[in-house]
Amino acid sequence: MSATFDKIADAPQTGIPFQRDDATTIYERSVPGRRAFAAPPLDVPERPLAELIPQRFLRTTPAALPEVSEPEIVRHYNRLSKRNFDLDTGFYPLGSCTMKHNPKLHERVAGLPGNARLHPLQDPKRAQGALELMHGLQEALAEVAGLPHVSLQPSAGSHGELAGLLLTRAYHEDRGEKRTKVLTPDTAHGTNPATVTMAGYEVVKVGTAPDGGVDVDDLRAKADESVACLMLTNPNTLGVFDRNIEEIAQIVHGVGATLYYDGANLNAIMGITRPGDMGFDIVHFNLHKSFTQPHGGGGPGAGPIAVSERIEPFLPKPQVVKRGDGTFDLDEDRPKSIGKLRGFQGNYGVFVRSYAYIRSLGGAGLRDASETAVLNANYLLALLRRAGVAEYLPAAFDRVCMHEFVLSGAPMKRELGIRTLDLAKRLLDHGVHPPTVYFPLLVDEALLLEPTETETKETLDHFAAVVAEILREAKEDPEIARNAPYTTPVRRLDEAGAAKRPVIRQPL
Amino acid sequence: MSTYTSVTDADRRAMLDAIGVDSVEALFADIPAALRLGRGLDLPAGLSEQEVYAHLRDLAARNVSAEDEVSFLGAGMYDSYVPALIDSIILRSEFLTPYTPYQPEISQGGLQVMFEYQTAISELTGLPVSNASVYEGPSAVGAAGYLAKLTNGRPRVLASRGVHPHSRETLETLSHGYGQTVEEIPLTDGVTDLEALKAALADDVSAVVLQQPNFLGSVEDVAALTAVAKEHGALVICACDPIPLGILQPPGEQGVDIAVGEGQTLGNRLDFGGPSFGFFAAAQEHIRRMPGRIAGETTDVDGRRGFVLTLQTREQHIRREKATSNICTAQALNALAGVIYLSWLGREGLVELGELLVRRTAYARERLTAIDGVTALHDAPVVREFALRLDADVEAVVEQLAAQGINAGYRLGRSYDEYADGLLVAITEQRSKAEIDRFADALAGAVAAHRRATVGAGAEAGR
Numbered sequence: 001m002s003a004t005f006d007k008i009a010d011a012p013q014t015g016i017p018f019q020r021d022d023a024t025t026i027y028e029r030s031v032p033g034r035r036a037f038a039a040p041p042l043d044v045p046e047r048p049l050a051e052l053i054p055q056r057f058l059r060t061t062p063a064a065l066p067e068v069s070e071p072e073i074v075r076h077y078n079r080l081s082k083r084n085f086d087l088d089t090g091f092y093p094l095g096s097c098t099m100k101h102n103p104k105l106h107e108r109v110a111g112l113p114g115n116a117r118l119h120p121l122q123d124p125k126r127a128q129g130a131l132e133l134m135h136g137l138q139e140a141l142a143e144v145a146g147l148p149h150v151s152l153q154p155s156a157g158s159h160g161e162l163a164g165l166l167l168t169r170a171y172h173e174d175r176g177e178k179r180t181k182v183l184t185p186d187t188a189h190g191t192n193p194a195t196v197t198m199a200g201y202e203v204v205k206v207g208t209a210p211d212g213g214v215d216v217d218d219l220r221a222k223a224d225e226s227v228a229c230l231m232l233t234n235p236n237t238l239g240v241f242d243r244n245i246e247e248i249a250q251i252v253h254g255v256g257a258t259l260y261y262d263g264a265n266l267n268a269i270m271g272i273t274r275p276g277d278m279g280f281d282i283v284h285f286n287l288h289k290s291f292t293q294p295h296g297g298g299g300p301g302a303g304p305i306a307v308s309e310r311i312e313p314f315l316p317k318p319q320v321v322k323r324g325d326g327t328f329d330l331d332e333d334r335p336k337s338i339g340k341l342r343g344f345q346g347n348y349g350v351f352v353r354s355y356a357y358i359r360s361l362g363g364a365g366l367r368d369a370s371e372t373a374v375l376n377a378n379y380l381l382a383l384l385r386r387a388g389v390a391e392y393l394p395a396a397f398d399r400v401c402m403h404e405f406v407l408s409g410a411p412m413k414r415e416l417g418i419r420t421l422d423l424a425k426r427l428l429d430h431g432v433h434p435p436t437v438y439f440p441l442l443v444d445e446a447l448l449l450e451p452t453e454t455e456t457k458e459t460l461d462h463f464a465a466v467v468a469e470i471l472r473e474a475k476e477d478p479e480i481a482r483n484a485p486y487t488t489p490v491r492r493l494d495e496a497g498a499a500k501r502p503v504i505r506q507p508l
Numbered sequence: 509m510s511t512y513t514s515v516t517d518a519d520r521r522a523m524l525d526a527i528g529v530d531s532v533e534a535l536f537a538d539i540p541a542a543l544r545l546g547r548g549l550d551l552p553a554g555l556s557e558q559e560v561y562a563h564l565r566d567l568a569a570r571n572v573s574a575e576d577e578v579s580f581l582g583a584g585m586y587d588s589y590v591p592a593l594i595d596s597i598i599l600r601s602e603f604l605t606p607y608t609p610y611q612p613e614i615s616q617g618g619l620q621v622m623f624e625y626q627t628a629i630s631e632l633t634g635l636p637v638s639n640a641s642v643y644e645g646p647s648a649v650g651a652a653g654y655l656a657k658l659t660n661g662r663p664r665v666l667a668s669r670g671v672h673p674h675s676r677e678t679l680e681t682l683s684h685g686y687g688q689t690v691e692e693i694p695l696t697d698g699v700t701d702l703e704a705l706k707a708a709l710a711d712d713v714s715a716v717v718l719q720q721p722n723f724l725g726s727v728e729d730v731a732a733l734t735a736v737a738k739e740h741g742a743l744v745i746c747a748c749d750p751i752p753l754g755i756l757q758p759p760g761e762q763g764v765d766i767a768v769g770e771g772q773t774l775g776n777r778l779d780f781g782g783p784s785f786g787f788f789a790a791a792q793e794h795i796r797r798m799p800g801r802i803a804g805e806t807t808d809v810d811g812r813r814g815f816v817l818t819l820q821t822r823e824q825h826i827r828r829e830k831a832t833s834n835i836c837t838a839q840a841l842n843a844l845a846g847v848i849y850l851s852w853l854g855r856e857g858l859v860e861l862g863e864l865l866v867r868r869t870a871y872a873r874e875r876l877t878a879i880d881g882v883t884a885l886h887d888a889p890v891v892r893e894f895a896l897r898l899d900a901d902v903e904a905v906v907e908q909l910a911a912q913g914i915n916a917g918y919r920l921g922r923s924y925d926e927y928a929d930g931l932l933v934a935i936t937e938q939r940s941k942a943e944i945d946r947f948a949d950a951l952a953g954a955v956a957a958h959r960r961a962t963v964g965a966g967a968e969a970g971r
Contacts, residue, residue, distance in 0.1 A: 023616065023813040026624050026851050036593075037857035039864055043941035044871035049755065049863060052870050053889040057727050059757050063631040065855045073851050074593055077621075077844075081602035084617035088601030097607050101512045105557050107599060110779075113575035114568030120781030121583055121918055122572060126910070129570030130780050143550050155643035155782070156837040158824070166685050194824035194834035198654065199685040203829040241538040271549045273539050288837060292512075296841030297618040298608040298801060299641070300783030316681070339681035343584060343646040343674035343770070344781030356564055362554030365511065371532050372513045378535050379523040400535055428614055436610075439825070456514040457523060483809075488613040490814035495612075498806035498818040502795065504637065505627040 020489055021083060026076055027506050030066035036073055064508040083489040084297070085433055091459050093380075095404045095436035095448025096189065096237055098267045098289035100369075103360065106292070106353035115352055120344035124329045130348060131328030134320045137355045138304075144266075144366065145283045145306035146276025151315045152304045153346040157264055158191040160284025160303030161231070163316060165199035166338045167282060167307065168229045168258045170314040174336065177256070179228035185214055187238055187440045189264060192231045201228060208442060212240035212397040214248055223255045233262040234278065235269070235402035237440045237448065239377065249279025258282060258311070266290045267452070268374055268403035271367030281308045287347075291354035302350040316341050372453035373403040376460060380451050381405045383464035392416060392471050396443045403452070409445030416471065417478040420445040423470060425492065426484040430466045574778065577910070578943050582893050582934025583723070583918040584645065584672050585781065588751070588773045589938055591852050594845050603844055608801070608837070612816045613808075618840065619815035622803035625847040632753045632850075633767040634760025635789040639800040641843035642835060645747065645770025646675040648786030650682035651799045651833060652745040652766045653715060655790070657686055658797050658832060659743060662714035665690045666742075668700040668733075670722030673923040675747055679717065688714060698726040698886025698895065706736050713742040718764075720748045720756065724895040724920075724932065725869075726888035727756065734763040750774055750787065752891040754853075755862035766790045775849025776842050785839035785846060796822060799833030801840075861937060865892040869935040872944045876933065879948065881955040885920075885930050893934045895920060895927070902931055904958040905951070912950050 049058060068076070085092075092099035110116065118130055138150040154160040165182065172179050182201040184192045186208055193203045204222055207215035214232070223230075230252045235241045242248065252259045261280040267290040275283045287293045288301030295301075307315065317337045318330035330345065361369060381401055384393060392412035395405060409420035424434035424447075436448040451460060474481050485491060515523070520532070529535060536544075555563070574587040581587070598604065602617060609615030622640040629638035642648045649672075653665055665683060667676050669692050680690045693705045693716075700718060709716075716737040721727050734744045746759045748769040753759075759767040772784035790798060796819060804818030824831040853861060873894045877884050885895035898905055902919050909916040920930030935944070 023620060023815075025620065025627075026847075027627060030855075035854050035857060036591075036852045037854060037861070039857065039860045040937055040940070042864060042867065044867050044944075047867060047870065049866060052866050053727055053755075053891070056731075057729070057757055057889065059753075059755055062855050062859050063628075063754060063758075065628060065631060065853065065858055066851050067854050067856070068851055070593060070852070073848065074597065076851075077597045077603075077848060078600070080617040080620055081597070081600045082617065083615075083620070084602040084606055085611070085614035086602045087605035092607075094607060094610070099607065102605055103512060103557075105561060107604075109561060109564040109568070111595075112565060112568040114571040114573050116777040116779055117573040117575045117587065118571045118780040119574060119579060119581050119587065119778050119915070120585055121581055122780075122915070123906075123910070126572035127780065129567035132570070133564075133567050140551055146545075155647065156835070158834040158836045159643060159647070162682070162685070162834060166681065169685065189836075190824035190826070190828045190831065191834050191836050193829035194827070194831035197829045197831070198682075198834050200687050241536075243538050243540065245543070246540065269539075271545060272536055273543045273545055277543055277545070286837075294604045294841075295607040295837075296839075297603055297606050297615075297621070297844070298840035299838040300785075300840075300842055301837040302783075338684075340674055340677040341647065341650075341681055342644055342678055342782075343672070347782035348780035349777070349783050352564070356560050358551065359555055359563060360557065360560050361511075363549030363551040365554045366549060366551070368511070369513065371535075372515050374535050375515065375520065375523055375527075375532055378527045378529075382523075382527045400529075400537060402535075402538075424611070425613070428611065433614070434611060453513045453515075457519045485613050489616045490613055490808040490812050491810055493612050493808045493814045493816050494806045495816050495818070498804040498816050499820070502802075502818055503805040504623070504795075504802050504818065505630045506623070508627070508631065 021079055025506055026066045026068060027508060029068055029072055029076060032067055034067045034069045036068060036070040090431050091455060091463055092433040093435050093449045093451045094433060095450040096264050098450060098452055100292055100452040101454040102292050102294040106356050109356050110349050110352045128328055131320055133355050134351055135322055135328055137351050138320060140358045141285055141304055142306055144270055146274025147283060147306040147308055149312040149315060150304055150306045151319065152351060153316045153341050154303035154305060155342055155347055156299065156301040157284055157286040157303045158195060159341060160305050161191055161195040162198060163305050163341055164260045164282040164284060165195055165201065165229060167311050167314045169199065170338050171258065171311055172228060179226055181227045183222060183227055183230040185232065186442050187236050188231060189237060189262060192262060212238045213242040213244055216244050216247060219248060220251055223251050225255055227255055227257045229258045229260050231260040231262060233265050235265050238397060238406050239401040239404040240397055241402050245278045264289060265403065268370055270370040271363055272370055281311055287350050287354045292357050293350045293353050300347055300350055302347040314338050318345065369453045376451040376453060376455055377401050377403050377405055380449060380460045380464065383460065384467060388468045389471060404448060404450035406440065406443050407447045408443050409447060413445055416474040418474045418481040420447055422481040422484065426470045426481040428485040429487045432463060432466060577913045577915050579915040580917045580933045580947060581915045583932055584770060585778055586773045586934055586936050587778060587938055588936045590775055590777055593852065594775045594848050597848055598841055598845050603841060609817060612814065616814060619803045621844050621847060623805060623815050625843045626803065628847050628850045629787045629789050632750055633789040634758025635767055636792050637795045637798060638789040639798050639802050641839040642786040642788050642800050643838060644782055644784050644786045646672060646678040648768035648788050649675040649717060649747050650678045651788060652768050653679050653683055653688065654686055655766060655794060655797055656715035656743045656745065657688055660714055662712050663688055664713045665715050665717060666693050666708050666713055667717040668693045668719065668722065669695045670700050670724060671717055671719040671747060672723050698724050698888040699728050700733055702732060705733060709736060709740045711740050713740055715743040715745050717745045720746055721752055721891050724886060725890040725893035726886060727891060730759060730764060731762040738763060752862060754858035771842065771846050774846035776845050783839060783842055785842035797832045798822060800835045800838055864937055865935060869894060871941065872935050875944060875948045876951060879952045879955060881959055885927065893932060896931045896933060897929045898931055898955055899960055900955040900958040902929060905954040908954040908957065909950050914947055914950055
């Protein structure tokens with residue numbers, strides 16, 4: 001065994017109960033004859049299946065699902081759960097993901113039978129509570145965005161982006177215009193350019209100025225009548241608020257394009273400034289970020305959009321509306337609508353949680369959340385600007401940050417011989433989820449940190465101390481970080497091998 | 509007002525000192541004054557937890573859910589039973605509160621769940637490649653259309669009129685962006701018209717989209733439809749209801765290239781339409797064009813078995829504008845519920861459940877079509893849902909039954925002009941014979957009460 005493996009003994013034990021389990025799958029636990037399900041009694045005539053459905057349409061071999069008892073299922077998944085790190089257990093400063101606390105009340109209210117067992121095609125007359133809730137959420141999101149109209153339908157941020165570009169296309173087509181390009185800054189989330197392609201446009205990249213904002217001259221040079229839209233995140237993925245946003249909006253609107261707001265970073269500005277007031281035409285919200293739907297290991301989320309008057313006619317259908325008599329309804333009669341982006345009305349269960357959050361906090365509470373998120377980010381940045389850290393992990397931009405900030409690991413790599421990846425992996429041994437790494441792309445060896453308003457000063461102090469400790473340790477022996485982690489359920493995994501020879505299902 | 513932060517006044521002072529500014533306000537100096545809101549958000553004041561609970565409880569009480577009535581409403585989502593162990597597992601913080609497993613060393617639980625889920629979906633569909641979930645059913649159909657476009661670049665898509673109206677509309681919305689046109693293939697006797705499909709097919713057809721069972725509940729002859737599509741090199745996309753796949757021939761064995769579907773009935777609640785999950789499985793040749801996350805098995809440096817997100821060069825965070833999809837956050841927690849549910853049913857249980865549904869549905873279909881004024885809209889074989897024609901004012905009938913605590917089903921006229929007299933009835937394992945009998949008696953009464961006048965019936969038939 002390598003020398004570094006001996007370092008396991010030296011690794012800090014932080015008390016996170018990661019289980020070194022054996023990764024046995026549910027299929028490998030299967031034993032013929034075991035079962036958890038007892039079918040309700042057959043209370044109608046037992047007719048041969050082939051009498052009801054022609055034999056040629058029937059399956060000949062059952063799907064090889066596992067044969068397991070209820071106790072085995074519960075134990076299997078509970079043990080698997082212990083091989084996950086989660087927000088309820090520890091610090092999760094994953095940049096651009098807004099890992100804020102998920103209030104426990106939300107699961108209780110989402111689970112009320114009147115919500116959980118409500119059929120999406122129930123007659124609107126008999127779903128008035130749900131529609132009122134959705135209408136209330138629409139109004140609240142409109143107020144936060146500073147834009148008058150909201151569709152709750154998109155299922156995630158990237159789905160909201162797609163909605164935004166399809167709305168842009170419909171808007172221009174309605175005016176008899178054909179536009180082919182969408183501008184995205186080189187700091188954009190990957191979903192932006194991917195969405196542009198899916199919506200049938202060509203991506204044109206806009207550069208970033210030395211202060212971290214959009215390069216306005218580059219924008220001016222590229223903005224012309226062939227441009228449909230500029231997609232922007234503000235504050236952007238560098239954690240920087242673009243001071244030139246009014247000028248940017250003027251340039252974009254000057255050529256008749258729409259200005260799209262990627263709401264991934266909305267948590268910085270709730271109640272402080274509004275995308276609509278900055279000149280944005282279309283905004284998406286990530287309800288699983290700013291509005292605290294639990295992230296679920298990668299969903300569910302929701303990506304509602306807010307739009308200006310001129311975009312409103314094209315919103316997806318159905319729209320939740322309030323009728324003159326005070327009742328709520330689903331409006332399908334929208335002749336200029338882009339149509340549907342998915343089935344039914346959207347991820348209602350997510351709406352319940354976000355609505356509960358907004359009602360709990362109120363306007364002042366949302367503002368307080370944003371202020372605290374920005375305070376926490378700046379405090380952590382200040383801690384990491386101290387000697388022992390700053391010379392190896394300098395801030396990418398020397399200015400006040402918003403709710404997140406970017407460090408560059410380039411000097412660390414050069415001076416200490418450990419990469420951002422190694423630092424991230426060593427953080428795992430300290431019971432901390434690493435920041436987003438290698439994003440944004442234009443910062444070498446980038447780390448993107450977003451502490452959120454959830455965290456205490458002590459947690460931030462601890463994190464800064466851990467980073468300093470890892471750097472100090474690397475000065476003595478960089479091999480420790482290079483081979484980390486040691487204490488996790490598994491150590492570094494062969495990702496290249498997994499992609500080269502994909503095993504993506506269990507052979508049964 | 510509830511608060512979910514921990515910063516005290518003393519903390520704030522200490523933190524501002526460390527930052528080197530004298531107020532929180534100073535941290536927002538980059539925001540131009542003209543863009544400041546300058547007032548509080550115009551939202552209702554914050555409430556205590558118990559007040560929020562009471563408000564949400566009152567709103568929920570104004571909905572009539574499947575808890576409050578005997579529901580025969582399906583049409584894409586079904587009142588199936590969610591076993592208690594699902595809530596117990598998915599509410600665990602370790603599954604509920606992490607995000608996408610970007611750090612596999614501390615995400616083995618979630619990654620293994622994805623691997624197990626992919627295996628189950630692959631088994632159900634008979635196709636070797638499954639991703640870890642997409643948003644939900646209809647957008648999965650749209651995503652499949654995009655895969656077809658990436659695969660062969662052809663301009664036309666043919667969708668059966670038996671495909672869920674929401675799926676067809678979603679496909680149309682999305683394809684308008686990526687540049688395909690969607691044409692409809694009509695239904696005859698409740699199933700996709702094979703001759704009409706043959707007539708519409710040509711070498712410029714990218715994909716044919718089917719649904720199994722279709723929106724009217726009919727079991728389609730997918731193999732026959734697929735065979736004619738293949739003659740023109742078109743891909744076949746089949747949207748499947750996963751529970752019937754326990755007894756029906758899997759799409760992979762029928763030549764289908766891409767099987768997608770709505771996963772709600774696999775252990776997920778109705779939730780007024782979401783969140784649920786969509787499943788997405790395909791033939792091996794599409795593995796590097798699949799949308800969404802895929803987990804793969806590998807080993808760590810010590811040779812221990814582990815799982816990672818794999819084939820990420822398809823994905824937006826790596827490939828950006830060249831990605832095969834823009835999907836990022838999907839439905840991991842709902843897919844977890846799905847794989848727990850399938851493990852709970854197990855190999856035998858899935859078949860037993862399918863058989864139960866077929867038999868109860870057959871009973872209900874016979875019972876209801878025996879009513880004077882009620883006929884079958886089609887005679888095709890069905891699994892869990894079937895369509896009726898009522899010689900009565902359908903809306904009035906549905907209203908009368910609602911008043912008696914029965915949700916009669918989906919008025920087909922809401923999305924099919926040609927079936928204005930149609931009612932789509934769904935049976936789940938939660939609908940007993942006694943409930944079906946009660947429904948039949950109530951329906952007989954309501955149809956008799958709202959029978960169309962003889963003259964009116966003639967006019968109706970002429971529509």
